[in-house]
Amino acid sequence: MAVYVIAQLTIHDRDRYQRYSAALGPTLTKHGGSVLAADNDPEVLEGQWSGDRVVILSFPGRDAFVDWATSAEYQQIVTDRLEAADTIGLLVHGLI
Numbered sequence: 329m330a331v332y333v334i335a336q337l338t339i340h341d342r343d344r345y346q347r348y349s350a351a352l353g354p355t356l357t358k359h360g361g362s363v364l365a366a367d368n369d370p371e372v373l374e375g376q377w378s379g380d381r382v383v384i385l386s387f388p389g390r391d392a393f394v395d396w397a398t399s400a401e402y403q404q405i406v407t408d409r410l411e412a413a414d415t416i417g418l419l420v421h422g423l424i
Contacts, residue, residue: 330422331393332364333385338378341412348408355405359396360388379416393419 339345356362365384370377387393396402409415 329389329424331387331390332420332422333383333387333393334418334420335383335385336377336379336416337381337383337409337413338415339380339413344408344412348405348412351405351408355396355399355401356385358401359399360392361396362386380413390419390421 337345353363362385363383364386366381367383368381370382387396
């Protein structure tokens, strides 16, 4: 079953976040992941939202996500995101 990562980010170092973002794609592809959406200006329909960016990633299953998140390739770049942005991340299981 597919899983999705939904990340709400508040970016405080754009250059460092851009470096992370530029390196992200190849790490995802190797593990069957992809970016479904990335928006710097999402339309808030209800409630309060104070982030700068929302990103939605897709993986074929939880195991593929874990393999990616713990991979050497991702570990080499994740520090840039951790240092560049405050992130709220959710792992959501798909229905099909």
